[in-house]
Amino acid sequence: MATPTNLQYDRRYSLTIGDYSTGNGLLITSEDTDHPLQITFEVNKTSDTKHKAGNSTTIEIYNLTPVQAKLLESQYISFEFRVGYNNEDGLSLIAQGNVTEATTVKRGTDTITQIKVGEGYVALDHTRISQNLSPGQTVEDVIRVIVAAMPGISRGPIVGTNLSSPIVHGWRLSGTAKEELDKITKAYNLEYSISNNTLIMTDLNQPTSKTVLNVPVISSETGMIDKPFRITEQIRLGKKDKRTRPGIQVKTLLNPAFTVSSVVKIESDDINGYFRINSLRYNGEFRGQPWHSELRCSEMTDADITIT
Known part of the structure; x- marks a missing residue:
């Protein structure tokens, strides 16, 4: 979307909440009807979610039906939010995770449903890991075990000078995925973030890639x-x-x-x-x-x- 400003027009969006393909979810798009639902959104991401709540999204959806609003009460239902412009190909994913809170209020003539989303929330906070890694394995081996235990999370750029460091006395994993990521990244001066269900990890304040060819x-x-x-x-x-x-x-x-x-x-x-x-x-x-x-x-x- 790094197009000149005069080419970015006619906004489009798509919200997928739950499993729409099986009838247990919603697909709300700007192309649904002649009068698409109004939405507002705020997506916040940081390079280091260590000892923080993680990346988050807040969206307000105007005038859902009571049946649609009721569906959002499902515990930790999945969520995807894509945006784009009519002059560009397709929509781009900017937030993905689990709905952690949903409330509906009346404001004037509008019924507004606000949903709050945690990126990778279930995988981070509801996945428990119990495993011992033997001496001689590396920091990256520890991270590989953690990622493998996180449902729905893929491995993105994982780079850092300490990744190849051996775990001299072994490493005990006994906690949630978030607790274990916090612990290993703090011990070896790393940062991590889950964005669009992908784990990103770097040295402190270092980029995912040293090359600047084709950067935005x-x-x-x-x-x-x-x-x-x-x-x-x-x-x-x-x-x-x-x-x-x-x-x-x-x-x-x-x-x-x-x-x-x-x-x-x-x-x-x-x-x-x-x-x-x-x-x-x-x-x-x-x-x-x-x-x-x-x-x-x-x-x-x-x-x-x-x-x-």
Whole structure:
């Protein structure tokens, strides 16, 4: 979706909740009728969900039928949210997980159902692992066992200098998948995030790939809104590395090509260079406010990336 701003028009969306193919779910799209349901949405993702609740989405759906609203009461029902524009091919997935909360209220003449979604919620918080790994196996072996035990979660980019480190005294897995991911990533200075049911893992504040070939470009021509600006948050680089790096925040038209821990190139009058996405927020509504992406990033140095 990194198209010029004048080509991004006629918004489209698709919500799949539950197993629609078997009749135990909903498929709500902007093309259902001549008057598609109004929705608002906010999707929040971060590169490091260690000791945090995880990536989340909040969506408000206007004027569901009572039967549709009742279905959302099913415990931890699955959820997918895709968006796109009529001038582009297909819809892109920007959030996937499990509904953790659903409430319906009356606001004027509208009935509004708000759902809250945790990405990978069931796999992270309701999967328990009990296994011993023997001495000599590696950090990556531990992570492989955890991922294998998480239903519906696939392995994405998993990179880091400590992944090949041997577990000298073995490793005991005895807890939820989230507890075990928190423990191993804290011990070996790693970050992890589950986005669209895919596990992403890197060294602290490092990108998923050092190559910057074909990374998304953020500029006024590709949907940047206003100018990027510096932020004062400190960037953690581990216990033995106390450096700080400049941070920036930038706003664009919604672009699903953005992924936490990946690199983007920013081109503006004041700020130019390559930056790693530390957190990402998508928000908007079908009728009304535009669809936006808001990124908080850290600057990449020559040691972090390879420019060819």
